[in-house]
Amino acid sequence: MKTLSKISTLAVAATMSLAGFASAETIKIGVSYPTPTHAWAAGMNWHAEQAEKRLEALYPDVDLVLINSPDPSAQASALEDLVSVHGIDALVVLPFESEPLTDPVLNVKKSGALITVVDRGLSQPGIEDIYVAGNNPELGRVSAQYMKTRLESGDNIVVLRGIPTLIDNERFDAFMAEMEGSGVNILDHKHANWNRDDGFEVMQDFLSRFPDIDAVWAQDDDIAIGVVAALKQAGRDGDGMFVVGGAGMKETIKGIMDGNELVPVDVLYPPSMIATAMDVTVAAFKSNGPVAGRYILGATLITQENAASFYFPDSPF
Amino acid sequence: MTETAMTQTQKSRFQNFDFKTAGPAIALIILCIIGFLLNPAFLSEGNITNLLTRSAFIGIIAVGATFVITAGGIDLSVGSMAAVIAGVMIIVMNGAVETFGTGVTTVLIGCGCSVILGLGAGFINGFLTTKGKIEAFIVTLGTMGIFRSLVTYFADGGTLSLNYDIRGVYRPVYYDSFAGLPIPVWVFIVVAICGWLLLNRTAFGRYCTAIGSNESVAKYSAIRVDRIKTWTYVLQGLCVSLATIIYVPRLGSASSSTGVLWELEAIAAVIIGGTVLKGGYGRIGGTILGALILTTIGNILNFTDMISNYLNGTMQGLIIIVAVWLQRGDWGRKHKNN
Numbered sequence: 001m002k003t004l005s006k007i008s009t010l011a012v013a014a015t016m017s018l019a020g021f022a023s024a025e026t027i028k029i030g031v032s033y034p035t036p037t038h039a040w041a042a043g044m045n046w047h048a049e050q051a052e053k054r055l056e057a058l059y060p061d062v063d064l065v066l067i068n069s070p071d072p073s074a075q076a077s078a079l080e081d082l083v084s085v086h087g088i089d090a091l092v093v094l095p096f097e098s099e100p101l102t103d104p105v106l107n108v109k110k111s112g113a114l115i116t117v118v119d120r121g122l123s124q125p126g127i128e129d130i131y132v133a134g135n136n137p138e139l140g141r142v143s144a145q146y147m148k149t150r151l152e153s154g155d156n157i158v159v160l161r162g163i164p165t166l167i168d169n170e171r172f173d174a175f176m177a178e179m180e181g182s183g184v185n186i187l188d189h190k191h192a193n194w195n196r197d198d199g200f201e202v203m204q205d206f207l208s209r210f211p212d213i214d215a216v217w218a219q220d221d222d223i224a225i226g227v228v229a230a231l232k233q234a235g236r237d238g239d240g241m242f243v244v245g246g247a248g249m250k251e252t253i254k255g256i257m258d259g260n261e262l263v264p265v266d267v268l269y270p271p272s273m274i275a276t277a278m279d280v281t282v283a284a285f286k287s288n289g290p291v292a293g294r295y296i297l298g299a300t301l302i303t304q305e306n307a308a309s310f311y312f313p314d315s316p317f
Numbered sequence: 318m319t320e321t322a323m324t325q326t327q328k329s330r331f332q333n334f335d336f337k338t339a340g341p342a343i344a345l346i347i348l349c350i351i352g353f354l355l356n357p358a359f360l361s362e363g364n365i366t367n368l369l370t371r372s373a374f375i376g377i378i379a380v381g382a383t384f385v386i387t388a389g390g391i392d393l394s395v396g397s398m399a400a401v402i403a404g405v406m407i408i409v410m411n412g413a414v415e416t417f418g419t420g421v422t423t424v425l426i427g428c429g430c431s432v433i434l435g436l437g438a439g440f441i442n443g444f445l446t447t448k449g450k451i452e453a454f455i456v457t458l459g460t461m462g463i464f465r466s467l468v469t470y471f472a473d474g475g476t477l478s479l480n481y482d483i484r485g486v487y488r489p490v491y492y493d494s495f496a497g498l499p500i501p502v503w504v505f506i507v508v509a510i511c512g513w514l515l516l517n518r519t520a521f522g523r524y525c526t527a528i529g530s531n532e533s534v535a536k537y538s539a540i541r542v543d544r545i546k547t548w549t550y551v552l553q554g555l556c557v558s559l560a561t562i563i564y565v566p567r568l569g570s571a572s573s574s575t576g577v578l579w580e581l582e583a584i585a586a587v588i589i590g591g592t593v594l595k596g597g598y599g600r601i602g603g604t605i606l607g608a609l610i611l612t613t614i615g616n617i618l619n620f621t622d623m624i625s626n627y628l629n630g631t632m633q634g635l636i637i638i639v640a641v642w643l644q645r646g647d648w649g650r651k652h653k654n655n
Contacts, residue, residue: 036474
């Protein structure tokens with residue numbers, strides 16, 4: 001009788017401690033980002049899923065919850081659910097837009113969760129504990145530095161820009177500032193909206209308009225694909241002509257690995273930054289070093305030498 | 318001859334000149350002169366060829382849209398339809414490589430698939446509009462969203478790319494020329510001629526106009542209104558599939574950003590060309606000019622840095638409004654009443 005009661009007490013204690021273990025020890029991290037509607041975002045989605053698998057295998061007590069939302073208000077609701085349904089300990093968020101999501105993220109912070117913001121900052125400072133982002137001005141600067149190594153004073157280039165936004169301005173202004181005084185003529189710049197078709201048409205028009213172009217800054221890998229098609233159509237893809245894109249699309253990186261002379265380099269603006277953010281957030285619970293702070297990723301120049309480490313053949317981007 | 322008589326003859330000559338018909342042509346000529354003054358390279362052979370080839374996509378789609386609009390309907394789904402057809406074509410061709418190799422057969426399978434999808438999608442739009450008795454605006458707004466999200470889904474949010482080996486076979490469809498004109502321009506010309514004949518020389522064309530001007534009267538005149546209206550959407554679908562067949566070899570890819578706003582460009586081309594938006598009057602020739610005008614505007618804006626890039630939309634909007642005003646304004650008619 002005594003033994004039996006002892007066993008049952010033990011059993012009850014064991015169950016209780018197990019339950020306690022599950023709720024107190026599991027670190028729940030919500031990851032919220034926009035539903036992918038373009039290739040870069042699809043790549044981000046893929047990298048987030050990869051990071052989830054890797055981190056959950058590495059730390060059995062870490063549970064990552066990935067949610068993507070089609071618009072800002074859906075993302076705001078998703079954030080509420082992450083707090084009320086999942087009871088998250090930390091949030092990794094790539095906001096759809098800064099303004100409408102500042103308050104929802106602030107509410108998550110009030111629940112006591114650690115906040116990591118990715119890529120797009122919130123409109124109020126001091127909400128996030130960790131900030132992970134690519135470096136837009138650096139992308140423009142690195143592209144310009146490469147241009148200067150290949151061109152001489154008096155050479156001509158054209159620039160294709162993205163969608164008129166802050167991101168595009170930051171990249172473009174830094175590029176122009178870095179090119180200043182190099183003697184390279186920037187014949188004109190037009191918006192190609194980070195889009196292959198627009199890149200093709202704008203480049204066709206540049207080619208008709210300017211008989212002498214030595215290089216093209218396309219700023220983005222999608223635009224660069226259109227530019228290359230236009231150059232080949234006009235038969236002006238030889239004579240040392242080169243195109244510099246940006247972002248790190250797998251096809252572009254494959255081309256760099258294979259020694260493509262027309263697109264010899266790429267400047268990184270990695271969709272995998274979401275994985276970096278997830279790693280850092282988990283580290284906030286696991287590392288013995290301090291983690292909070294701002295992580296601005298480098299706009300690495302991808303060349304034939306280092307391309308292999310940025311090549312993810314299974315990613316959609 | 319007295320002086321008054323002379324002014325009168327001049328005036329009547331001015332009145333005889335039909336601005337309604339010539340409006341789009343005048344607008345296009347003015348645009349070309351502006352383009353030439355900005356940069357003589359505008360009229361270079363290469364640029365003209367680019368312009369015509371580029372107009373082919375919107376132009377072919379707009380020929381279909383002319384029938385839909387003339388019959389009093391509207392189709393907002395054409396841009397998304399083009400994107401999803403392009404996406405499925407690429408998937409089918411990539412899949413057919415294993416069985417049929419990288420030859421012409423695979424490309425033909427892709428094209429056949431495009432035509433079937435275009436006809437099917439057009440039929441769905443038409444059937445829901447006529448038999449479903451839902452306004453065309455709502456039906457095609459719905460299918461626009463459906464088609465757009467389907468292509469995003471097929472591409473997994475990214476971009477669908479055509480197998481590089483098929484590109485070699487398919488590429489000439491966009492890039493090669495026949496008798497000095499690129500193949501897309503030939504397709505555009507053939508579609509335009511067929512469209513003109515169909516609208517102006519057949520009972521079908523007259524039925525479209527009749528339905529567009531007054532559906533009830535058309536019904537009492539023993540016209541099978543539902544059937545004719547459905548046919549206009551099927552025709553629109555066919556035009557979209559033809560445009561897609563010449564679009565895919567250009568860059569060999571499709572994504573959710575393919576064909577964005579093509580529906581509005583096609584409708585704008587139709588209206589600039591003189592077709593009445595509420596139906597009952599359609600002009601294929603005008604539609605062709607409308608498509609050329611739209612492409613020329615974008616081309617000219619790329620040829621100059623006088624206008625801030627941010628104002629491109631403003632220039633396009635202004636030119637579209639002026640082009641339509643040229644033919645709608647009561648030019649000279651007021652003088653007649655005096």
